[in-house]
Amino acid sequence: MNKTATLRQILVVTDGCSNVGISPVAAAALAREQNITVNVIGVIDRDEMSEQGEREIREMAKAGGGLSDIVYPAQLSQTVQMLTRKAMTRTIQHVVHQELKEILGDSSVVDLPPEKRVQVAGMVDELGERSHLDVVMLIDTSSSMKSKLKAVQQAIHDFSISLRSRSGTSRMAVCSFPGKQKHLDVRIPWTEQVDKALQLGSNLTMSGVTPTGPAIVEAITLFEHVELPAHLADHYRSPVQRNQDDEGLLQDHVF
Amino acid sequence: MSSNRLPLPVPVTFSGKWNQKQYTILKELGSGANGTVYFAVCNGRKVAVKIGTDPFDLLMEANMLKSVQAHRQERIGPELIDVDDLMYAGRSYSYYAMEYVKGERLDEYVERVGADWIPVLMVQVLNRLAVLHRQGWVFGDVKPDNILVWNKQVHLIDFGGVSQIGRAVRQFTEDYDRASWQAGDRRAERSYDLFAVAVMMICLFLGRQDWDRIRCQVRHLPTLCDIIRDNKGLSLYSEPIIKALYGKYVTAEEMKRELLETLRSRVQATPARKDGGTLDFWIGSLFVASLLLLASSLYYLWM
Ligand SMILES: Nc1ncnc2c1ncn2[C@@H]1O[C@H](COP(=O)(O)OP(=O)(O)OP(=O)(O)O)[C@@H](O)[C@H]1O
Numbered sequence: 206m207n208k209t210a211t212l213r214q215i216l217v218v219t220d221g222c223s224n225v226g227i228s229p230v231a232a233a234a235l236a237r238e239q240n241i242t243v244n245v246i247g248v249i250d251r252d253e254m255s256e257q258g259e260r261e262i263r264e265m266a267k268a269g270g271g272l273s274d275i276v277y278p279a280q281l282s283q284t285v286q287m288l289t290r291k292a293m294t295r296t297i298q299h300v301v302h303q304e305l306k307e308i309l310g311d312s313s314v315v316d317l318p319p320e321k322r323v324q325v326a327g328m329v330d331e332l333g334e335r336s337h338l339d340v341v342m343l344i345d346t347s348s349s350m351k352s353k354l355k356a357v358q359q360a361i362h363d364f365s366i367s368l369r370s371r372s373g374t375s376r377m378a379v380c381s382f383p384g385k386q387k388h389l390d391v392r393i394p395w396t397e398q399v400d401k402a403l404q405l406g407s408n409l410t411m412s413g414v415t416p417t418g419p420a421i422v423e424a425i426t427l428f429e430h431v432e433l434p435a436h437l438a439d440h441y442r443s444p445v446q447r448n449q450d451d452e453g454l455l456q457d458h459v460f
Numbered sequence: 461m462s463s464n465r466l467p468l469p470v471p472v473t474f475s476g477k478w479n480q481k482q483y484t485i486l487k488e489l490g491s492g493a494n495g496t497v498y499f500a501v502c503n504g505r506k507v508a509v510k511i512g513t514d515p516f517d518l519l520m521e522a523n524m525l526k527s528v529q530a531h532r533q534e535r536i537g538p539e540l541i542d543v544d545d546l547m548y549a550g551r552s553y554s555y556y557a558m559e560y561v562k563g564e565r566l567d568e569y570v571e572r573v574g575a576d577w578i579p580v581l582m583v584q585v586l587n588r589l590a591v592l593h594r595q596g597w598v599f600g601d602v603k604p605d606n607i608l609v610w611n612k613q614v615h616l617i618d619f620g621g622v623s624q625i626g627r628a629v630r631q632f633t634e635d636y637d638r639a640s641w642q643a644g645d646r647r648a649e650r651s652y653d654l655f656a657v658a659v660m661m662i663c664l665f666l667g668r669q670d671w672d673r674i675r676c677q678v679r680h681l682p683t684l685c686d687i688i689r690d691n692k693g694l695s696l697y698s699e700p701i702i703k704a705l706y707g708k709y710v711t712a713e714e715m716k717r718e719l720l721e722t723l724r725s726r727v728q729a730t731p732a733r734k735d736g737g738t739l740d741f742w743i744g745s746l747f748v749a750s751l752l753l754l755a756s757s758l759y760y761l762w763m
Binding site: 283319326 | 478479493514515516517519520522523526527543544545552554626627628629630634639640645646647
């Protein structure tokens with residue numbers, strides 16, 4: 206298997222519930238439809254996150270085919286890199302499992318003896334390391350996030366180091382929401398290296414509005430070659446939560 | 461993701477779905493990112509069984525353990541004994557069994573026997589790493605928690621961080637990670653492990669409490685250099701430690717050699733009779749160091 210995959214991810218960093226526009230869960234499902242995985246990290250201070258916020262974070266990641274976690278600011282850097290890595294291997298695992306299913310027929314990888322599965326794991330890891338990775342970090346900068354922005358900045362810088370250390374090529378972009386005019390502002394356009402001088406705290410629109418859903422939809426357009434097909438564009442306009450179908454979304458990964 | 465614990469207590473005895481090996485679990489040893497490790501008995505042999513919450517990561521770890529064991533003459537790490545599935549509560553969990561490594565955690569050991577042992581133990585760690593590096597791997601997650609000492613010998617455990625040289629480091633701990641200290645990236649290079657060894661040395665010399673205090677300071681190299689300068693034990697070894705922090709060593713052997721040289725010159729610099737017994741101690745520990753080196757070479761020769 207001497208192929209490389211292109212993996213796309215949106216990583217949402219937030220501390221609470223969205224309160225305007227399309228449901229973030231629906232937006233995440235929409236991203237997944239475009240082969241973009243959505244990972245979500247909830248950051249909490251001393252105070253616990255509301256049950257509703259926690260649920261939203263979990264459901265967003267589920268609909269977006271990704272992973273979620275809720276952590277303290279100090280754990281953010283490590284969580285960002287772990288979640289990204291896990292989500293990557295998960296995506297590739299799905300694809301590899303699909304391919305193996307075609308070879309193996311009815312039986313799935315789980316039915317393989319463990320030694321064989323160990324080999325499959327090695328192959329998945331190899332593909333993951335060499336794949337091309339595009340990540341948009343979507344940072345909630347609503348007022349309650351203010352105290353956590355330093356940790357977020359640190360995590361962004363740290364993440365860029367991790368990306369640079371991979372064998373495959375990687376790009377990242379950083380956006381904050383809410384934006385000045387639109388739902389999101391692009392703070393760092395696509396780049397392979399992030400300057401640590403980035404000041405997230407400067408130039409922010411401080412408001413109580415948290416348009417997580419609309420921001421995800423706008424972030425989707427940052428990925429090249431992505432045009433919303435008519436039925437999905439409609440979908441975006443009508444913020445109805447759809448039942449996402451689980452299968453078949455990963456088929457078109459470019460291997 | 462939030463919960464890495466297994467949902468139910470594991471059955472006390474179980475047999476693998478594929479290989480039918482039977483295990484009796486005696487106690488839990490601890491749980492990490494990818495699963496929980498239990499002390500168990502299998503066919504009368506003491507083993508450590510790691511049962512995974514995420515089958516992929518667990519199998520990946522087993523794969524690493526298997527890969528580093530390809531070289532039979534120079535085996536690093538516990539022997540991989542079995543990889544299988546366990547059925548319970550209607551679900552299937554993957555697990556692997558490895559040789560049970562007896563011992564005390566490196567930091568606890570040092571606390572008990574004293575800081576004088578640190579350089580000797582580090583030389584051993586560097587020897588183990590050198591073997592791993594020669595085979596094309598970087599350990600990645602070098603930290604006291606992943607090193608056990610038994611019979612005055614160090615043993616590496618937890619191979620979840622082992623990465624092929626040139627790749628990205630698979631798993632790391634921020635305290636010992638050179639990128640977190642703004643001293644480089646996370647590419648799996650030999651110098652990545654050597655940096656972690658240097659930080660680990662600092663941490664061991666300071667002891668838990670003082671180290672915890674440092675953790676809140678700015679993470680960059682000057683912080684570490686200040687600590688080295690201000691600590692009596694550390695300042696003696698400042699040269700090799702600082703060189704490792706700045707990535708000046710290409711191989712573990714080089715660092716080991718210079719660490720040994722420092723140890724030797726320290727022994728020679730100690731006045732023959734000041735507060736009686738010091739020299740004896742140093743000659744003693746140098747002797748032990750050479751014996752250990754000899755022992756460990758023999759160990760790898762005969763494994
Ligand atoms: N082969 C072994 N023999 C004896 N004890 C072991 C062995 N492997 C692991 N342990 C013990 O089991 C505990 C858990 O180990 P494990 O490697 O899962 O996690 P960890 O190192 O705590 O975490 P992480 O995987 O997140 O780094 C540790 O305390 C370790 O000392």
